[in-house]
Amino acid sequence: xxxxxxxxxxxxxxxxxxxxxxxxxxxxxxxxxxxxxxxxxxxxxxxxxxxxxxxxxxxxxxxxxxxxxxxxxxxxxxxxxxxxxxxxxxxxxxxxxxxxxxxxxxxxxxxxxxxxxxxxxxxxxxxxxxxxxxx
Numbered sequence: 001x002x003x004x005x006x007x008x009x010x011x012x013x014x015x016x017x018x019x020x021x022x023x024x025x026x027x028x029x030x031x032x033x034x035x036x037x038x039x040x041x042x043x044x045x046x047x048x049x050x051x052x053x054x055x056x057x058x059x060x061x062x063x064x065x066x067x068x069x070x071x072x073x074x075x076x077x078x079x080x081x082x083x084x085x086x087x088x089x090x091x092x093x094x095x096x097x098x099x100x101x102x103x104x105x106x107x108x109x110x111x112x113x114x115x116x117x118x119x120x121x122x123x124x125x126x127x128x129x130x131x132x133x134x135x
Contacts, residue, residue, distance in 0.1 A: 022054045022061040032110040033074035037061075040072050040081060043118040048126065069125050078106045081113060083121045090124055091117070 019025040022041070026034055044063050045052075052065040060073035060082075071082035078099075085103045088095065094117055099106040107113050 019056050019059065022056065025056060025061050029074045033079055036079050036107075036109055036112045037072060037074055039112040039115070040079070040118060043112075043115040044070055044072070044122050046115075047119040047122040063122075065126065066129055069129065070122055074109065077109070079109055079112070081105045081107070081118070081121075083125050084128070086128060087121050087125050091121055094120075 019028075026037060026041075029037060041054075041061070045054075048063050048069060049065055052063050052069065055062050055064045055068075057064070057068050057071060060071050062071040063069045070084075073080050073082075082104050088100055088103065088105060092100070095105060098113070105113065112118075
């Protein structure tokens with residue numbers, strides 16, 4: 001996934017794979033996107049099990065518990081949350097005011113998704129991971 005460097009100044013790195021930690025990634029994101037992503041990060045963290053790891057996956061921050069639960073990132077003109085296509089489908093009515101694609105929710109750099117919605121989507125994704133494990 002390519003990082004954009006224009007309007008938001010999201011990243012000055014030449015390659016998204018250059019990030020080794022989530023903190024390093026976030027340190028290179030310009031405001032207001034950095035504050036927005038930190039709010040998203042806090043919402044996700046509050047909904048995942050304590051043993052969940054923060055990782056860089058596909059060059060962007062992610063939370064991993066057994067497998068990746070959710071990714072998030074800043075781009076030149078928006079921020080995105082990647083909770084998987086099935087989770088987006090489950091919450092499509094609540095996401096009606098946002099630009100969505102198969103696996104991505106786009107939202108303004110200065111306005112994070114509501115924390116309650118992020119938490120519900122994360123919990124749905126965790127349940128999905130657990131359900132797949134039992135098969």
